[in-house]
Amino acid sequence: TRTSRPQRILKAVQKNATKGDPESVISAIDHYCRHKEWAMNVGDDKGLILDSVLTEVNPSTALELGTYCGYSTVRIARLLSPGSKLITVEFNPAFAAVARQIIAYAGLQDKITLVEGPSGDLIPKMKERFGIKSFDFVFLDHWKDRYEPDTKLLEDCGLLKKGTVLLADNVICPGTPEYLKYVRNSPRYESRYYKSNLEYSKVEDGLEKSVFLG
Numbered sequence: 001t002r003t004s005r006p007q008r009i010l011k012a013v014q015k016n017a018t019k020g021d022p023e024s025v026i027s028a029i030d031h032y033c034r035h036k037e038w039a040m041n042v043g044d045d046k047g048l049i050l051d052s053v054l055t056e057v058n059p060s061t062a063l064e065l066g067t068y069c070g071y072s073t074v075r076i077a078r079l080l081s082p083g084s085k086l087i088t089v090e091f092n093p094a095f096a097a098v099a100r101q102i103i104a105y106a107g108l109q110d111k112i113t114l115v116e117g118p119s120g121d122l123i124p125k126m127k128e129r130f131g132i133k134s135f136d137f138v139f140l141d142h143w144k145d146r147y148e149p150d151t152k153l154l155e156d157c158g159l160l161k162k163g164t165v166l167l168a169d170n171v172i173c174p175g176t177p178e179y180l181k182y183v184r185n186s187p188r189y190e191s192r193y194y195k196s197n198l199e200y201s202k203v204e205d206g207l208e209k210s211v212f213l214g
């Protein structure tokens with residue numbers, strides 16, 4: 001096919017959403033991906049859990065690993081208080097290019113810094129590049145095999161503080177067994193599983209919320 005799936009999602013946003021209205025961008029993507037073609041956005045069911053955890057944490061500095069088309073980036077940024085910042089990391093340049101346009105369409109570009117590259121390389125550079133002391137909230141939604149090593153990297157780089165909340169997507173499907181074992185067995189985390197379903201599907205999936213205890 002001539003266009004890519006992310007490009008088709010962008011077109012659906014430009015056609016069906018209102019510029020500067022994040023809610024309409026979220027709805028346009030959910031409608032397209034539920035009725036036209038599936039895509040790996042966190043989606044509307046798990047999105048409600050993401051919203052509620054975010055509202056509870058009200059982070060000043062948030063990190064997202066795995067931007068894709070920017071659906072959860074917009075979901076997170078729309079709930080941030082004025083002056084709060086979200087850094088989102090995307091490895092795939094084609095995904096990042098679409099995400100930038102969807103983030104701009106939602107009018108949230110001032111709250112978001114999109115960084116392209118491998119999370120394992122970028123995490124150690126967060127302090128020096130973006131003047132981050134530590135993150136209040138981290139959304140893990142990139143690649144299942146990177147959840148555990150990147151969490152250890154965030155610890156080792158001093159980017160987590162007492163009370164930082166990690167929220168991980170796809171802990172059941174595709175599944176992140178090593179990550180679950182790590183956060184559930186470590187004395188440094190208090191973990192809880194939020195049962196839900198895979199985006200736009202009936203298959204079970206869920207989010208794991210883990211509070212760093214310092």
Ligand SMILES: Cc1ncccc1-c1cc(O)c2nc[nH]c(=O)c2c1
Pocket residue numbers: 040041042066141142143144169170173174198199
């Ligand atoms: C692609 C896919 N196929 C079947 C079942 C699940 C998935 C799936 C769903 C997601 O929410 C993902 N999020 C981040 N990164 C992923 O790789 C990913 C993959």
Ligand SMILES: [Mg+2]
Pocket residue numbers: 040041042141169170
């Ligand atoms: Mg996901």
